[in-house]
Amino acid sequence: MRVSIPTIPHVLNSANKPTISPAEAAERIAQFLASGNVTLLTGAGVSVDSGIKAYRGQDGRYMNPNYKPIFYHELIEESDKGFAFRQRYWLRSYLGYPPVRDALPNTTHYAIAALQYTNHISQLITQNVDGLHFKAISRLWTESRIKEHILELHGTLHRVHCKFGHVTERDEFQDRLSNSNPTWKEFVDNLERTGNKPKTNPDGDVELEGVSYSDYVVPECPDCMLEGRRNSIQKPEVIFFGESIPTFVKNRSFSDVEKTDKLFLMGTTLATYSAYRLVKRALELRKPVLMLNVGPTRADDLPGVEKIEIASGLVMRDVVKNVLGFRAIEDPNINYLLRSGVSLPPTN
Structure with missing residues (x-):
């Protein structure tokens, strides 16, 4: 049996990448999320600041x-x-x-949890198996609600x-x-x-x-x-390389994309087809797709995918503040989430 490791088909030339400031990035992402009813798809890049090394570096390898x-x-x-x-x-x-x-949730996990709590992010699909999204929202949501709104695409x-x-x-x-x-x-x-x-x-x-x-x-x-x-x-x-995702997980992932208005991608190269096909499905349905990732991804050349290249830890707290305004200060739960999170990227 021959089973290959998922790869990015091509690595883009980074010389002409458009630059964007953290403030500009936070404002654009906030605009995208402001109307709510968004599905978020996350990958290993989201957990880097928790000390968990990502598979690939900024060159995509x-x-x-x-x-x-x-x-x-x-x-x-x-x-x-x-x-x-x-x-x-x-x-x-x-x-x-x-x-x-x-490992402890980092500032990005808690910022995402704040946007889940306010229902701006309606559904979260994660490729990560570390359980950190669960930890970040667990103080505010019951286990049943967490399972209703967070899908672990590749298991735990x-x-x-x-x-x-x-x-x-x-x-x-x-x-x-x-x-x-x-x-x-x-x-x-x-x-x-x-x-x-x-x-x-x-x-x-x-x-x-x-x-x-x-x-x-x-x-x-x-x-x-x-x-x-x-x-x-x-x-x-x-889910190991060469193993099929359970049918109910696959169907749920498509349903989460189909029933919301937009798709937001964060910290993922989309090298695995289980994630990439969700982007394809969103584009087929003409849903807006925004990506926040550092380095090349499998979707960089897809028409309809807007990409912002900056680390999530630099912008996501400000995204929450931009989306929620005074509520980010006045709501004690959101205030707690925005004050929480480690920043401990791997040193090797």
Whole structure:
């Protein structure tokens, strides 16, 4: 089976990019959002200021040129080779999950939450699996309302399921991995004591060199064992390369785009077709599309897509203030959101 990693078909020449000031960008975005009923599609760039490294740099290329993700068919293969892939995946993910779990929403997440709270952003579709959009709005919305208005297009790192459908919260699964691999548990504890963090990708994977995975123990699903079977085929609820998005998620994503008036894109290169096709659908329906992203994207040459090239962290708080005016000061919930958020971009 041949499965390729999504790429941007071309990298545009950046020499003639139009420049825009943060104030001008904030005003234009505010104009776009002012009428409300907007669907927002976000990507890894939104979480960079939370310390989670993006896949691609400003030139559109992978920042780690040796990036080699595990494909879906490899992870679920019922063979010794498949088990070896699971050993590699779960060791790297065991090390990479804590930084994602402990990451805090940044100022962009909270600015988006303010626009959700006021219903200027009616629906949010995120390609991110870090759960930070949920964290940002959780103080103001119930879990059911969050799920109604936020769709995780590519799933979440915070749950694990086995091939027979048994679901485990990720923290519990981390404990199982720790109990099965005490030496690596000690290694992680040391990382936390020293404050050292491995280079973590947005999917929770880390970069490891010179490490043997052959001794890493992947625990079997306890629910399967209670049912009289042995099964180590477990994966996070993340859509892997080569894996299809569930039909209900695909249908919901199209519905979210179709029932709102505009599409706003933020921090995404649209390299994955699951996101790119939503832009195509919006354009087919003649909906206005505005993009906020630094670096080339798959939609740069699409007629009907307006692009602003500036970091979201520089403008989104001001966008909220421009849209809401005095309400941004007088409403205590919005005031709280605009005072919240970290700014901790990765240093490597």
